[in-house]
Amino acid sequence: DVKVTQSSRYLVKRTGEKVFLECVQDMDHENMFWYRQDPGLGLRLIYFSYDVKMKEKGDIPEGYSVSREKKERFSLILESASTNQTSMYLCASTKGSRGRYRSYEQYFGPGTRLTVT
Amino acid sequence: RKEVEQDPGPFNVPEGATVAFNCTYSNSASQSFFWYRQDCRKEPKLLMSVYSSGNEDGRFTAQLNRASQYISLLIRDSKLSDSATYLCVASSGGSYIPTFGRGTSLIVHP
Numbered sequence: 001d002v003k004v005t006q007s008s009r010y011l012v013k014r015t016g017e018k019v020f021l022e023c024v025q026d027m028d029h030e031n032m033f034w035y036r037q038d039p040g041l042g043l044r045l046i047y048f049s050y051d052v053k054m055k056e057k058g059d060i061p062e063g064y065s066v067s068r069e070k071k072e073r074f075s076l077i078l079e080s081a082s083t084n085q086t087s088m089y090l091c092a093s094t095k096g097s098r099g100r101y102r103s104y105e106q107y108f109g110p111g112t113r114l115t116v117t
Numbered sequence: 118r119k120e121v122e123q124d125p126g127p128f129n130v131p132e133g134a135t136v137a138f139n140c141t142y143s144n145s146a147s148q149s150f151f152w153y154r155q156d157c158r159k160e161p162k163l164l165m166s167v168y169s170s171g172n173e174d175g176r177f178t179a180q181l182n183r184a185s186q187y188i189s190l191l192i193r194d195s196k197l198s199d200s201a202t203y204l205c206v207a208s209s210g211g212s213y214i215p216t217f218g219r220g221t222s223l224i225v226h227p
Contacts, residue, residue, distance in 0.1 A: 031213055042219035043161075043204075050213050058214070090160055103149040103208035103215060108160035 003027070004109040006091055012115045019078040021112050023091030030096030032074035033058075033106065034066060036087040043090065049074055050096065081116045088113050121207050123218035130225055134195050138221045140205030141187045147207040147216075150188050152179055155202045155220065164190075164203070195225045 007022035023032065033048040035058075045058030047066040055066050063085060067075045074093075078085055092106040122141045130136050142150075150167035165172055167179040167188050178191040188207075192199055205218040 033214075040219075043217045045214065048213060056213075088158075103213075105151055105163045105166065106161075106206075106215060108162070111160050113158075 004091060004093055004107050006089075006109040006112050008112050009110060010113050010115075012117065013078075013081050014117055015082060017078075017081050017116075019081050019114065019116075021076040021078075021089055021091075021114070023074045023076070023093075023109055024072050025074075025091075025093040025107070026072065027093065027095075027107070028071065029093035029107075030071075031094045032068065033092040033094075034064075034074065034076045035090045035092065036060070036085075037090055037111075038087050046076065081114075083116050086114060086116045121205055121216045121218040123203075123205050123221045125219060125221060127222035127224050130195055130223070132195055132197060132225055132227055134225075135191065135193045136195055136223065137189055137191045138203055138205075138223075139187050139189050140218050140221075141185075142205075142207040142216070143186070144207065144209055144216070145186065146209040147186075149208040149215075150179075150181055151206040151215070152177075152188075152190050153204040153206060153217075155204055157201075161204055192223075195223075197225050197227065199223060200225045 004025045034046045035043045049068040065077045089112045091109040094106045095104040152164040153161040154164045155161040172179045176193045202220040204220045208215040
């Protein structure tokens with residue numbers, strides 16, 4: 001069974017704090033993703049990584065950075081948290097599909113509900 | 118970026134009903150398609166992949182129409198436990214990034 005875990009289910013931080021969200025997967029997946037999900041807006045991609053130390057911006061990277069030092073771990077960093085970053089953050093992983101015809105299904109972590117006050 | 122469109126609903130149906138959702142995608146290069154289910158305040162989980170020949174899993178049937186660029190999900194004999202949001206996903210061949218629809222809400226009532 002694929003398992004994607006996230007460091008916290010609920011997190012409350014103050015405006016201006018630096019926030020680290022950790023994600024670990026145990027299936028040797030090449031690709032990892034960070035999304036945020038807000039009511040009415042669906043899943044929005046923040047960053048993704050297709051290999052160790054590789055990262056690419058998604059649709060809404062502003063105010064975020066990421067780190068992937070090991071294949072199994074993908075961290076999302078909020079450099080200076082703001083109230084508009086209050087959201088549900090979801091990590092996902094998938095097998096690599098580079099050069100292949102098909103893409104593979106994503107496996108999600110349980111999510112971190114972050115509140116910035 | 119290319120879009121995936123879904124009717125947000127909610128679809129409100131009685132137990133035992135048959136309900137169908139459609140989802141349209143704009144990227145004609147899309148090759149891989151999926152339906153995910155997301156319960157309230159939980160993560161999305163894969164419900165089923167959608168193959169060119171269609172796919173059936175118990176009460177759930179998924180179909181792909183490439184000519185009209187849509188995929189569908191049919192749920193027969195709805196159960197209360199089917200109440201959830203259903204997300205449609207399309208990926209172009211070999212792409213790292215799938216495109217998610219915003220989801221269709223289903224409420225099954227007694």
